Each structure stands twice: as structure tokens, then as C-alpha cells.
Amino acid sequence: MQTYIGGVSCPFICSKHLDHGVLLVGYGSAGYSPIHLKDKPYWIIKNxxxxxxxxxGYYKICRGSNVCGVDSLVSTVVALNTKSQ
Known part of the structure; x- marks a missing residue:
């Protein structure tokens, strides 16, 4: 996403080698994608x-087509109470 300049990013080529963490914070139903010249549904990502x-500090990436692994290369954290009882 180093080349992101605005709008909804829908890159045709994207590495699936993750090298940093981002946070998915929301979504939208129609945002302009310069590469497709039309509105596309998108995820809002905090970089x-x-x-x-x-x-x-945020960018929009196409939703629904697993662009850059956003739908499949996901990790999560589960916090447990480690306090002794």
C-alpha cells in the first residue's frame, strides 16, 4: 500500500507476503476506484x-475479492484473564 494515493485501491498484483500489521476498522458500500473508474465496495484499513x-493513516481496499489477502490472511488476538484467583 506504499503507492496508495486515495480512493478505493483494487490492485491487480499484490504480494501475499505480509510484512506489517494493519487493522480493519470498517467498510463502505460504494467508493470510487481510480483503477476501475467506478464505485466499488471497500474495507477501511488503519495502516x-x-x-x-x-x-x-487509513486506506480503502476493495471488498469481496480477497485483494492482498484481506479476506484470507487474517489473524486475531484473544485476551485471557491471567489474574490468579
């Missing part, structure tokens, strides 16, 4: 590079 990258 890990700070507010100077993307749109104030």
Missing part, C-alpha cells in the same frame, strides 16, 4: 505507518 500515509 501501521502513521497518519502521514494514506488518508490520515
Amino acid at each position: 501501521s505507518w502513521g497518519e502521514n500515509c494514506g488518508e490520515n
